Amino acid sequence: MKLMYRIVFIALSVSFFSGxxxxxxDWGNYETELYTYYKxxxxxxxxxxxxxxxxxxxxxxxxxxxxxPGLYAEYGTFLFQEGxxxxxxxxxxxxxxxxxxxxxxxxxxxxxxxxxxDTQETRKPDDE
Numbered sequence: 001m002k003l004m005y006r007i008v009f010i011a012l013s014v015s016f017f018s019g020x021x022x023x024x025x026d027w028g029n030y031e032t033e034l035y036t037y038y039k040x041x042x043x044x045x046x047x048x049x050x051x052x053x054x055x056x057x058x059x060x061x062x063x064x065x066x067x068x069p070g071l072y073a074e075y076g077t078f079l080f081q082e083g084x085x086x087x088x089x090x091x092x093x094x095x096x097x098x099x100x101x102x103x104x105x106x107x108x109x110x111x112x113x114x115x116x117x118d119t120q121e122t123r124k125p126d127d128e
Contacts, residue, residue, distance in 0.1 A: 025068035028056040050078055066098040073106065085113045 033052040037045040053075045060067045076091030089110050096106035 026060050027068055028052060030056060046078065069099045072098060085117050089113050
């Protein structure tokens with residue numbers, strides 16, 4: 001009887017711990033750069049943070065995995081702040097595709113930016 005309890009205990013333990021896979025994301029130096037940027041939000045610190053994000057994207061994508069949640073969106077927001085609306089939309093789309101749970105929020109941001117782009121295009125004088 002004790003043997004049966006041990007076998008059941010071992011089987012349950014193995015099945016329980018096999019489900020505990022390490023799913024840590026590769027954040028690189030993001031946290032350090034973000035802290036530095038928030039402490040001193042200068043254009044130089046923003047550029048360093050954006051470079052860190054780009055490095056994280058290159059590293060994770062080369063491994064065939066997606067970056068941690070929110071990083072594509074944050075990069076898109078920096079592009080938006082710089083006035084690069086089309087590329088901000090690209091990164092919001094990447095966030096949406098990588099993390100489907102963000103779809104509603106990303107669609108809202110994309111829609112708002114697309115309306116801004118459309119408004120800017122209709123305001124341009126004709127070059128004719």
